[in-house]
Amino acid sequence: MATELTARQAQVLDLIVQLLEQTGFPPTRAELARKLGFKSTNAAEDHLRALARKGYIELKAGASRGIRLIQQKPTHNSTQAQIADQTVESGMPYASTISYALPSLNQTTLPLIGRVAAGSPILAQENVAKELAVDSSLFSSRPDYLLQVRGMSMRDIGILDGDLLAVKKTSEARVGEIVVARIDDEVTVKRLSREKGKIVLLPENPDFEPIHIRSGEVFAIEGLAVGLIRTQPLH
Incomplete structure (x- = not known):
């Protein structure tokens, strides 16, 4: 006690x-x-x-x-922070803001990956911007890291520029899942698809073109999206 x-x-x-x-x-x-x-x-x-x-x-x-x-002082009167879990079209849960119900959470500390240096492993130290403590129960599966989203190519399923994508490390994924993929030295977030036996990475924004993986390109799946933390309120 x-x-x-x-x-x-x-x-x-x-x-x-x-x-x-x-x-x-x-x-x-x-x-x-x-x-x-x-x-x-x-x-x-x-x-x-x-x-x-x-x-x-x-x-x-x-x-x-x-x-x-673990616990606050019994006399502490601060309001418990609320988490608004929601589900976007992709079926991936996300929190509307970085805010947590503090006393009883199963918190875990995750590296936050900013820009990925060309050719370096995604979890290399030079790619880690900081560490964040998050509630692991927010996500469909326990993530290994957070990736800061760049751009609006996945806008229509609610993944926006600046959001933090919770990612579970894996080299395999099913068609239709949201993945973090590496093409040569570039890392991108897209929906995995196949056409005529070839890999295609689909955006969720009509302003962007699908990415067809060509012969000779080095392709690898770096991870599977398991949740999203929204860092800015929607207007």
Whole structure:
């Protein structure tokens, strides 16, 4: 059972809750130190370890944002963040914003992939922009990473520029599924199809042409889309 907190520990816990509600992911030690006026990140680390010992948080080793909220203070009055699960035409669940029901989630920390460097593995360190803590129950299958969507080629099934696509690593997919695919050095998100035995990647926007995989091109499936996090509200 969680025990009573000192005033400073309560302040640290309140800030963790506040940032989770506002941004969807926990703070780094440096952010805690800066916002609370600590002279060093060591002071923030000491308070985090105290909160972990008292049963309010869990710390994940080796992750800069590896803080999982176990429970809030009993007297905390903040409104529980809501998750609006929806389903787009593709059958893929997505959350309308990055926001989480904090106290009881099965959170996991995932690498966020920004632009993929030509020829590099998609999970190579140079492609990882940051790590985000997310609720794994949002997705149809547990993802391995988040990929920031570029462009509007999948607009008509609700995948928009800037969204975070939750991806499960796999080299195989069925026709009709939304995949992350590599063509030579380019990575793209499309619906997998076949025509006359050849692979075709279909956009979900009539302004874009299907991609026909030609002989000699290096093609590989990098992953399967299992969910979507919308980072901006729809207008």
